Amino acid sequence: MSGVRELTVDLGDRSYPIYIGEGLLDEAGKLLANHGISKKSPLLIITDANVAERHLAHLETVLREGGFGVTSAVIPAGEGSKSLSQLEKLVGVALENGLDRKSAIVALGGGVVGDLAGFVAASYMRGINFVQIPTTILAHDSSVGGKVAVNHPLAKNIIGAFHQPELVLYDLSTLQTLPERDVKAGLSEVVKHGLIWDAEFVSWCDDNAEKLLALDPEALGYALYKGCSVKAAVVSRDERENDLRAILNLGHTIGHALEAVAGYGELLHGEAIAIGMVGSARLAVKLGAPEEVYGVTKRVLSRVGLPVRLPAHLDTDEIMRAMMHDKKFQEGAITFIVPVAIGKVEINKSVSTALIRDIVEQLKQEAV
Amino acid sequence: MSGVRELTVDLGDRSYPIYIGEGLLDEAGKLLANHGISKKSPLLIITDANVAERHLAHLETVLREGGFGVTSAVIPAGEGSKSLSQLEKLVGVALENGLDRKSAIVALGGGVVGDLAGFVAASYMRGINFVQIPTTILAHDSSVGGKVAVNHPLAKNIIGAFHQPELVLYDLSTLQTLPERDVKAGLSEVVKHGLIWDAEFVSWCDDNAEKLLALDPEALGYALYKGCSVKAAVVSRDERENDLRAILNLGHTIGHALEAVAGYGELLHGEAIAIGMVGSARLAVKLGAPEEVYGVTKRVLSRVGLPVRLPAHLDTDEIMRAMMHDKKFQEGAITFIVPVAIGKVEINKSVSTALIRDIVEQLKQEAV
Numbered sequence: 001m002s003g004v005r006e007l008t009v010d011l012g013d014r015s016y017p018i019y020i021g022e023g024l025l026d027e028a029g030k031l032l033a034n035h036g037i038s039k040k041s042p043l044l045i046i047t048d049a050n051v052a053e054r055h056l057a058h059l060e061t062v063l064r065e066g067g068f069g070v071t072s073a074v075i076p077a078g079e080g081s082k083s084l085s086q087l088e089k090l091v092g093v094a095l096e097n098g099l100d101r102k103s104a105i106v107a108l109g110g111g112v113v114g115d116l117a118g119f120v121a122a123s124y125m126r127g128i129n130f131v132q133i134p135t136t137i138l139a140h141d142s143s144v145g146g147k148v149a150v151n152h153p154l155a156k157n158i159i160g161a162f163h164q165p166e167l168v169l170y171d172l173s174t175l176q177t178l179p180e181r182d183v184k185a186g187l188s189e190v191v192k193h194g195l196i197w198d199a200e201f202v203s204w205c206d207d208n209a210e211k212l213l214a215l216d217p218e219a220l221g222y223a224l225y226k227g228c229s230v231k232a233a234v235v236s237r238d239e240r241e242n243d244l245r246a247i248l249n250l251g252h253t254i255g256h257a258l259e260a261v262a263g264y265g266e267l268l269h270g271e272a273i274a275i276g277m278v279g280s281a282r283l284a285v286k287l288g289a290p291e292e293v294y295g296v297t298k299r300v301l302s303r304v305g306l307p308v309r310l311p312a313h314l315d316t317d318e319i320m321r322a323m324m325h326d327k328k329f330q331e332g333a334i335t336f337i338v339p340v341a342i343g344k345v346e347i348n349k350s351v352s353t354a355l356i357r358d359i360v361e362q363l364k365q366e367a368v
Numbered sequence: 369m370s371g372v373r374e375l376t377v378d379l380g381d382r383s384y385p386i387y388i389g390e391g392l393l394d395e396a397g398k399l400l401a402n403h404g405i406s407k408k409s410p411l412l413i414i415t416d417a418n419v420a421e422r423h424l425a426h427l428e429t430v431l432r433e434g435g436f437g438v439t440s441a442v443i444p445a446g447e448g449s450k451s452l453s454q455l456e457k458l459v460g461v462a463l464e465n466g467l468d469r470k471s472a473i474v475a476l477g478g479g480v481v482g483d484l485a486g487f488v489a490a491s492y493m494r495g496i497n498f499v500q501i502p503t504t505i506l507a508h509d510s511s512v513g514g515k516v517a518v519n520h521p522l523a524k525n526i527i528g529a530f531h532q533p534e535l536v537l538y539d540l541s542t543l544q545t546l547p548e549r550d551v552k553a554g555l556s557e558v559v560k561h562g563l564i565w566d567a568e569f570v571s572w573c574d575d576n577a578e579k580l581l582a583l584d585p586e587a588l589g590y591a592l593y594k595g596c597s598v599k600a601a602v603v604s605r606d607e608r609e610n611d612l613r614a615i616l617n618l619g620h621t622i623g624h625a626l627e628a629v630a631g632y633g634e635l636l637h638g639e640a641i642a643i644g645m646v647g648s649a650r651l652a653v654k655l656g657a658p659e660e661v662y663g664v665t666k667r668v669l670s671r672v673g674l675p676v677r678l679p680a681h682l683d684t685d686e687i688m689r690a691m692m693h694d695k696k697f698q699e700g701a702i703t704f705i706v707p708v709a710i711g712k713v714e715i716n717k718s719v720s721t722a723l724i725r726d727i728v729e730q731l732k733q734e735a736v
Contacts, residue, residue, distance in 0.1 A: 084452045087527070088520060095522045095693060123491070126517065126528045127608075149494065152456060154463045159455070160494045161529060240495075325463060 005225045009144060010236040014164045018144060018228050020221055024171040025059055028133070029066020035167045037129060038102045042069040044094055046117035047108040048077040051135050055174055059108055059133070071097040075116065082116050082150045084159065090120045104129035104166070107143075110136035110182075111269070115157070118148025122163030132165045135174040137186025138270055140224045141193075143168050145235040145248075155325050156256060162240055170224060172217055180213075184305035185270025187212055188251075190223050191300055192277060193230035196247045199343030201226050202300060209303035247345050250337040251276030254360065257322035261314050267307075274306035278366060279359045283351065284339040286359075293339045302368070310363035319360055320353065373593045377512060378604040382532045386512060386596050388589055392539040393427055396501070397434020403535045405497060406470045410437040412462055414485035415476040416445040419503050423542055427476055427501070439465040443484065450484050450518045452527065458488045472497035472534070475511075478504035478550075479637070483525070486516030490531030500533045503542040505554025506638055508592045509561075511536050513603040513616075523693050524624060530608055538592060540585050548581075552673035553638030555580055556619075558591050559668050560645060561598035564615045567711030569594050570668060577671035615713050618705040619644030622728065625690035629682050635675075642674035646734060647727045651719065652707040654727075661707045670736070678731035687728055688721065 004021035019031065037043065043063070047056055052074045063070045073093045075081045094103075105128065107117035114132055121130035132143040149160025178186070187205075190212075194202035204226075205212070211219035231248065238244040255276030258267055267275075281289075281297035298308050323334060336351045372389035387399065405411065411431070415424055420442045431438045441461045443449045462471075473496065475485035482500055489498035500511040517528025546554070555573075558580075562570035572594075573580070579587035599616065606612040623644030626635055635643075649657075649665035666676050691702060704719045 084456050088452050091520050091527055092522055095520065095526065098692075123527045123529060125526060126515065126530055147494065152459050152463065154460055158463065158493060159459055159491045161491060162494055324466075 003221070005221060007225065007229055007232060009164070009232040011164060011239055014239075016165055016167050018168040018170065018232070020170040020172065020224050020228070022172045022217055024169050025055065025133070025174070026062060028059060028062045028169060029068065031167060031169055032063070032068065032104075032131060033066060037068070037104045037131065037166060039067045039069070041100050041103040042071055042097055043104045043106055044097065044099055045070060045072040045106045045108055046075065046090060046113060046120065047072065048075050048081065048110075048113050050077045051109040051113070054177060055108060055135065059106075075113070077112070079112055079151070082112055084150055086116060087120060087123070087150055090116070091124055094120070094124055099124065099128070101125050101128055104131055106131045106133060108133045108135065110134065110139045111142040114139055114142050115148050115160070116150060118146075118163055118165070119150055119160055122148050122161035127163060130163060130165045132168040134168065134170055136178060136182055137175060137220075137224070138182070138189055140170065140186070140227050141189035141231060143170075144228050144231045146239070156260060172221055172224075175220065176215055178215075181268065183213065183215065185268040187223075187304040188270030188274045188277075188301070188306055190227040191304060192250050192273065193227040195277065195297060195339065195342065196250050196337070196345045197230040197233070197343060198226065199341070201230075202296065202342050206296070206300050206303060209300070212304060243347070246335055246347050247337050249335075250339070250345055251280055253323060253326065253334060253336055254279045254319075254356075254363075256326055257319045258310065258314065260322040260325075261318045262311065267311070271307050274301045275308060275310050275363060277301065278308045279310075279363050280337060281339055282362060283336065283355070283359050286355070287338060287348075289338075289340050293342060296342050297339070307368075309366035309368050310360065312364045316357060316360050320357060323356070371589070373589060375593065375597055375600060377532070377600040379532060379607055382607075384533055384535050386536040386538065386600070388538040388540065388592050388596070390540045390585055392537050393423065393501070393542070394430060396427060396430045396537060397436065399535060399537055400431070400436065400472070400499060401434060405436070405472045405499065405534060407435045407437070409468050409470040410439055410465055411472045411474055412465065412467055413438065413440040413474045413476055414443065414458060414481060414488065415440065416443050416449065416478075416481050418445045419477040419481070422545060423476060423503065427474075443481070445480070447480055447519070450480055452518055454484060455488060455491070455518055458484070459492055462488070462492055467492065467496070469493050469496060472499055474499045474501060476501045476503065478502065478507045479510040482507055482511050483516050483528070484518060486514075486531055486533070487518055487528055490516050490529035495531060498531060498533045500536040502536065502538055504546060504550055505543060505588075505592070506550070506557055508538065508554070508595045509557035509599060511538075512596050512599040514607070524628060540589055540592075543588065544583055546583075549636065551581065551583065553636040555591075555672040556638030556642045556645075556669070556674055558595040559672060560616075560618050560641065561595040563645065563665060563707065563710065564618050564705070564713045565598040565601070565711060566594065567709070569598075570664065570710050574664070574668050574671060577668070581673060611715070614703055614715050615705055617703070618707070618713055619648055621691060621694065621702060621704055622647045622687075622724075622731075624694055625687045626678065626682065628690040628693075629686045630679065635679075639675050642669045643676060643678050643731060645669065646676045647678075647731050648705060649707055650730060651704065651723070651727050654723070655706060655716075657706075657708050661710060664710050665707070675736075677734035677736050678728065680732045684725065684728050688725055691724070
């Protein structure tokens, strides 16, 4: 395990480690055992069809050799699997294979797998152990912090829980086969973590965009370590999103609405929030932040290959309506995360819907 | 609010009060406001068709007069409503009515309503406030302690959460219209709380069975206060069922299996666990407890009108299989709660399935 980076998400008795390195899947048996995953009770790996093809047999073998009782369930790839009907199926698989209260669910895959498998772990028998093995760049975000959920036909991530994993195991080798579009979309949350917390890291992303796009292992390992560190720092201070944690939603107020209106799939999550972050930067400047907040935000996102213009065919009224359905809308106001400088944001609950509407219109004309 | 009994479930920053008294529905607006339920965000009352007919209009009026924004959802009465499809419907109602993260769900009804509405509250936006207004005797048990869940076609209460209410409001007046069979079934959990914790209260139940069956308000208020107190004491010491809380499952290992095999509905929950408690008492004596454990258990349950004999047509093999599917089956062993005396039980993980099988057979021949 040379070159393995390790960090801790500090949550008292729910603290857990994140391991980042090449070839870590080979160490899965040892790491799970070291972190209290039971060998006496069966564990269930949940993954999707794409990931299963590349990594499932490998993980099953490693865990079985490590003495674990292993069952697997393969779900269809894509956001459509984050449903209550999929939850019901997986709980059925868990029951049929005798998973008990000491069992663990292992999520092998991207954000969809992590969110769904995490909610299975959170709700099966009112909560069993959970291990995240993210296989996308985007999942560096969703796999840290314990937010798990499925979608409702009317809203995304609306049925869920806070359920922290026992450990997160990030094998950089699994990222080498990612499609280019997913690489770029994943870097969106990496850049976001810089924008909300760490100006120096934003500058590093600006300088190292090409290496990141080329999946250079050293650059990628560092970027994921930094991204996870920011996420861990924020989550440690506010596990259940009472206040500070909301800053992680930079770009998400507009971004989620875009995903909902475009129909899940047309815009990837990372693409939608990239556009949302440009919107937040525009808003920031209107509210008095330095001009560079907009300039730098847009430049860095462009450099890592992300869209910064809102597709013109998406209806502004529909986008506004979708925003009102979001969890960030409460007690009659939208919560907006607004940069005050690069690396620093504030939570603003008094942005008028008229102003947001203007921003949405302007994002349709953004120069690219 | 004369004659109102109050007690606290002590869970640190999740502590909450239970109010028990006649006519408390009239005070609902004041009590909710006093316990932090927001008037700025809409609240959703969830109830079933039977309870709606008797109490919904009253509660809606009281809460609206108290300044709350009130929406209601009425589900079909019965265990069948504790399903993921009902959860999806209710989340849809919540979304359509603009419930946000500061909103509350109010459960008005028995255990089915409380369990389902509680899981809606636990999972909607990853958890919003929750108020329990139990309208059955049985619900004195399920409304305290934060266990919420829905059923899966293969197992009862298998998808759920620990989600504590902000307060529990028990209006004794709502119990006056309960069907006789539900009164008896409800008293089953009352007696259970005596059997696991408080010999004196068991003796009181023995002496006051007739008053309880006649719904004498003073006796009923006292019995519910005592039942809730035992539940609160146990839950305070072990919120997430790591160890002690398991004692609340006296009679439930056999009881749940009986419900599953009989098909939910033939045996009420309280009836099934009454039979289960007689089984546990038989087991206790076999394992060395004094003979009176069996004698007193059976007598008190009979006095409050509960069945003590297992219906002969239920198949023993099926009952045993159902037990293996239960949450109490873990790491290859069944967890059994076994009395050592009246008012005192222990957790036994080494009862052989052969012995349990014998007990099940004997319960079919129980003299009544």
